[in-house]
Amino acid sequence: MAEPVASDRDLLVAYREGREGAFESLYARHKNALWLHARTLLHDDALAEDLVHETFLRLVRSGDAAMAASGSLGPFLHTALRRLAIDRIRSDTASRRREESVGAAWIRPLGPAVDPGEVADLDRALRRLPAEQMEAVLLHVYADMTFQEVADATEVPLKTAISRYGAALKKLADTLGGRE
Amino acid sequence: MNEQDIEQLLRRTAPAEAPFGARAPRPADLPSRRPPAWILPLAAAAVFLSFAAWVAGRARHFDAPADGELEALVAQLDDASPERRADAERRLLDRGPTALPAVERAARRGRAGAQKMLPWLAGMVPISADRVFFVRFGIYDRLTADSIPDWMQPVLATDRPYLMIVRERDGAIETTAVRLHLHATRHEALPETNLIWDRDEQSGHFLREPAVALPRHDLRDIFVAWPRLRDSSFAFMAKDARSLFEGLTASTTRGPAHVRAAAAHALRHFFTFRSVEAALRALEDDDPSVRAAARGTLAVLVDPPEGAAVAEWWAAAADRGRILEQRCEKRRAEMRKP
Numbered sequence: 001m002a003e004p005v006a007s008d009r010d011l012l013v014a015y016r017e018g019r020e021g022a023f024e025s026l027y028a029r030h031k032n033a034l035w036l037h038a039r040t041l042l043h044d045d046a047l048a049e050d051l052v053h054e055t056f057l058r059l060v061r062s063g064d065a066a067m068a069a070s071g072s073l074g075p076f077l078h079t080a081l082r083r084l085a086i087d088r089i090r091s092d093t094a095s096r097r098r099e100e101s102v103g104a105a106w107i108r109p110l111g112p113a114v115d116p117g118e119v120a121d122l123d124r125a126l127r128r129l130p131a132e133q134m135e136a137v138l139l140h141v142y143a144d145m146t147f148q149e150v151a152d153a154t155e156v157p158l159k160t161a162i163s164r165y166g167a168a169l170k171k172l173a174d175t176l177g178g179r180e
Numbered sequence: 181m182n183e184q185d186i187e188q189l190l191r192r193t194a195p196a197e198a199p200f201g202a203r204a205p206r207p208a209d210l211p212s213r214r215p216p217a218w219i220l221p222l223a224a225a226a227v228f229l230s231f232a233a234w235v236a237g238r239a240r241h242f243d244a245p246a247d248g249e250l251e252a253l254v255a256q257l258d259d260a261s262p263e264r265r266a267d268a269e270r271r272l273l274d275r276g277p278t279a280l281p282a283v284e285r286a287a288r289r290g291r292a293g294a295q296k297m298l299p300w301l302a303g304m305v306p307i308s309a310d311r312v313f314f315v316r317f318g319i320y321d322r323l324t325a326d327s328i329p330d331w332m333q334p335v336l337a338t339d340r341p342y343l344m345i346v347r348e349r350d351g352a353i354e355t356t357a358v359r360l361h362l363h364a365t366r367h368e369a370l371p372e373t374n375l376i377w378d379r380d381e382q383s384g385h386f387l388r389e390p391a392v393a394l395p396r397h398d399l400r401d402i403f404v405a406w407p408r409l410r411d412s413s414f415a416f417m418a419k420d421a422r423s424l425f426e427g428l429t430a431s432t433t434r435g436p437a438h439v440r441a442a443a444a445h446a447l448r449h450f451f452t453f454r455s456v457e458a459a460l461r462a463l464e465d466d467d468p469s470v471r472a473a474a475r476g477t478l479a480v481l482v483d484p485p486e487g488a489a490v491a492e493w494w495a496a497a498a499d500r501g502r503i504l505e506q507r508c509e510k511r512r513a514e515m516r517k518p
Contacts, residue, residue, distance in 0.1 A: 031198045032194065032195035032196065032197060032198050033195050035195065035196075035198040036196070049198070052198065104196060105196045106195065106196055107193040107194065107195060107196055108193065108194055108195075108196050108197065109192065109193055110192050110193055110194050111192070113192075114189075114192045114193065118189060119189075119193055122186075122189055122190070122193065137190065138195070141187075141190045141191060142194065142195050166183075169183040169186050169187060170183055172183075172186045173181055173182055173183045173185070173186050176181045176186065177182075
């Protein structure tokens, strides 16, 4: 029988009780989605990496705020990352560095059954999305957040979050439609 | 490929593997739950150095010529008497930004009166945690929906912060009260680099308002940008004046005709006794555009009889002023009751 997967909250509690392995599990669970989120906002791989680590440090220092999250810590982490990214974007240093490009792929296929060519096309199409639409996609699909959580994390009304997601899908469909 | 196909394809992918590795930050990277042994001597040294710096700072403070009156006014903000508190508030507002450091210091020390005063004096209040600021002037804070008469209610400046924008359209002066988000880099000149944003009531988003532009020299005569904080925030203060209102009234006598007209028009958004007086003075201006703007303003402010002579306007304004004064006094008396 498969071992039940511990929730984010359980892992955080375990970490606070001194089990550092729990933190590594949390980190492994969220780092890829957070990195993609940071790359979407900053367009700079190196800055994005810094930001992911800062986000985890914020989680460690967050005290009861993160513990208040029920179940997944995704909304907390993505909201924290977004705020850190906004701070970075506003700094002069960041604006200079953001001119650098994002090199490596944004997404990868889940399993061998997925056509890598199709994923590569999707990757390219995702990069052409406006940042707020890309954010809606990655938070909903990759961070597994509900639309309400997406709206809270991006500080927009629920309807806006939904419409951004719909607009992103439409744009992706338009872009990839010609591939068939 | 339709949108459902796209969604399915997205769900068959995952974010690319982050290249910064398979490991989480180690305890060395992260703040430990238990302080390491070396932290105590370091903390003791830090406390000692802070104390020494404080002592040195106090010594410098005692050497420096202190603005005794300013400090007394700040202390008076916490006076038991409402009249004395109000007097201190008024006099500190009159001092303008020069009073800000003293009030900030007192606010940091937890003085309630200074904390209340700070946003008025600073001219700006934070609206969110992401360093966005609205512009606010103290003059609005001193009028509330409760303290003004009913006849002013429809045109009341609410407690929402806003700034007057003066613009010229088809040769006529217009003023618009807009809520603003101002963002500019420190030391950049006003108004070339300022972006004017209006907040969309429906969506809550900030929208660029293309029709509103800061007329260059007109507003330069009235406003001066006052850089605050360490980056990218501006407050507007009336130039050579202690409040925006005084800036506007001063421009009715000093500035060129179109600035006087703009000011006369803008006065309708400032509901004080002095705005009525200023508009009445503008009625006697040599320039017809100023007189026209003032007449329109007075129509908003005091609703005078149709085709009235200037003397009648004065009388109407005086009546309104007395009513306003009585109602404010009544309101103040009510507030003084336990």
